[in-house]
Amino acid sequence: MGRLGCLWGTYEYMLFTEPAYRDLAPPEWEVEEGEERYDDIGDIKTYVYYPPEPEPYVHSPDSKPSAVFIDTLRSEVSREYCQVAQNSELRFHFNTGRRLTALLEYRDDW
Numbered sequence: 001m002g003r004l005g006c007l008w009g010t011y012e013y014m015l016f017t018e019p020a021y022r023d024l025a026p027p028e029w030e031v032e033e034g035e036e037r038y039d040d041i042g043d044i045k046t047y048v049y050y051p052p053e054p055e056p057y058v059h060s061p062d063s064k065p066s067a068v069f070i071d072t073l074r075s076e077v078s079r080e081y082c083q084v085a086q087n088s089e090l091r092f093h094f095n096t097g098r099r100l101t102a103l104l105e106y107r108d109d110w
Contacts, residue, residue: 012050014048014049014051015047015048016046016048016049017044017047018044018045018046021047025047028057030049031047031048031049032047032048032050034047039070050054052100054072
């Protein structure tokens, strides 16, 4: 599966050649048809499938977070760090640095 965007990627896709699409892709998938040109082999018909966004995780108060939730959280935080690093006008929507340590009541000498 390919990835576009920042570290951890935000847009996943699957790129198929015509034979791979015919042999592997389920018929219900909506794909973007395209063509790529290569000097040594010529034109290749391509199909790109973009999977739907995953459903948001809803945590139950009586259970501990699943590994999927933790991975999703890490991915989203990494994505936001990447976006802010690439665009200095953006800001984090979560607390960081000394502000976060104060909210968590860490001692200043730590």
